[in-house]
Amino acid sequence: MQKLKHIISTTQLLNRPLQEHLFASAAQMERDDAQRTLARPLSGRILATIFYEPSTRTRLSFEAAMQKLGGGVLTVENARDSSSATKGESIADSIRVISGYADVIALRHFEEGTAKIAAKMSPVPLINAGDGIGEHPTQALADIYTIEKELGGREGLRVALVGDLLYGRTIHSLLPLLCLYPGVQIDLVSPAQLRLPAKYIQHLERKGVNFRESDKLGASIKSADVIYVTRVQKERFESPQEYEAIKDVYLIDSKIADKLKRHAIIMHALPRVNEIAPEVDSNSRAAYFRQAKNALYIRMALLNYLLA
Template identity: 50%
Template structure:
């Protein structure tokens, strides 16, 4: 089987690779170059999503189209694929590999992307695997931090909300270990704290972190507030969800107590944890962050298809 460049997890990237991707993403922001590269003419991307998505799926599909390729796929593969007939993920990937040049996979199971990569004849991009990882989201998060703050080294970054099931937090934490003098502040209810395996990795890499339930601890210390949704669909019971629901909400009052040089990020969608009144504040960077997803994913598709 031919070797391919897969995007499977955040730990696969070193700093040099990250900087190269960020430079490529910056190049992709030049709209005059869209649809002009003959390397992608006739190339086909399959988006295979077993879990719901708006931003990730559409930004990947837009990325492929902007590069000059084509897209096929399904937004509800759990219902509208042969999986409902009992077909394994591995067999699905073997078949779809014959139809396309690259596969973007979102799945409910942790480790699904790695399973797919073992049998695929084309590059696999992990677009989220259950409560595991979301490496392309972490890449656009880092790219956004660099654009908004002018640097990544030396920042204090507060991650707020559902840190147990929040795969974006896991991937971003892993990637931040590539940078110098980073401080991470994990702010969460007790029942959705950052997992021990993430903390263990940070300790191995020498990354400073602390944990708290107090939102106020982040407001004056962090240059980046990375707010996340309390993911009702991932909790084992409604009782556990209610313990965490509505604990941390960024509103006008919170804005008044934040650092003037800080930014607010959110992987989206939001579900009440950032009030609409915050949107007009220049520190609210989450819509700019979502737009950056297009550029990062264009850079990733380019890398995978030209490896």
């Protein structure tokens, strides 16, 4: 198994032995963390988190992951407005400089493809922590880890992807991994104006995946093993009126949650706004907070894989 230098795209993570290695590592780290026996293999190493877009979970989980493994952190929380980017510095120059201070970089940027450009300039490992409407590979890996941890298998799953499928980079990254599941069936549920882009539809067709598109959630409720809900992203719309017209189009409340299979799970990469009612949080099917914690251990496993 050839070791990766950078983590830029989910396509790099389609290797099943690599997934199994990372999942086993994450599970062991979670057990060790719970027992306060966690090793600190990255002592003396430094992670730089450079975020040109707002983030809570991704940035903090990367930073917590590095610190739990004994490393240090340098962070730029709002690089778009509080870094040398405001003076016109290119991403290439920023990465060249930052790589002299850190052993690994987690980069979030508002433009699709920036992580790939940055990785070419970086002598140290670079992790794509979300690039515009492009990809979010570490989130997708955490999502697959959550599905397997919660449901215990891969075969014959029915997964409903609900909400913003046009701009949702978590969905764009997750689909290639779902396509590895034998017999997977995928429901694509979205308003017409937020449908999955054609290139991802074509990928499903090439892989021979059974999928269906709909603007209604009802058909998926009783058959889904996974309901993956996405936020309608206000920041991607050109006008507030466009956003307001569809922001509440799907709402998972307790009535809907109770109609799901007993073993089914509800996932969301968070933050949520109008998609899942707080009353659902106490439902055993609500996996989104467990999903968020799983991402911490997946990112710990990835940092250890890249640096140890």
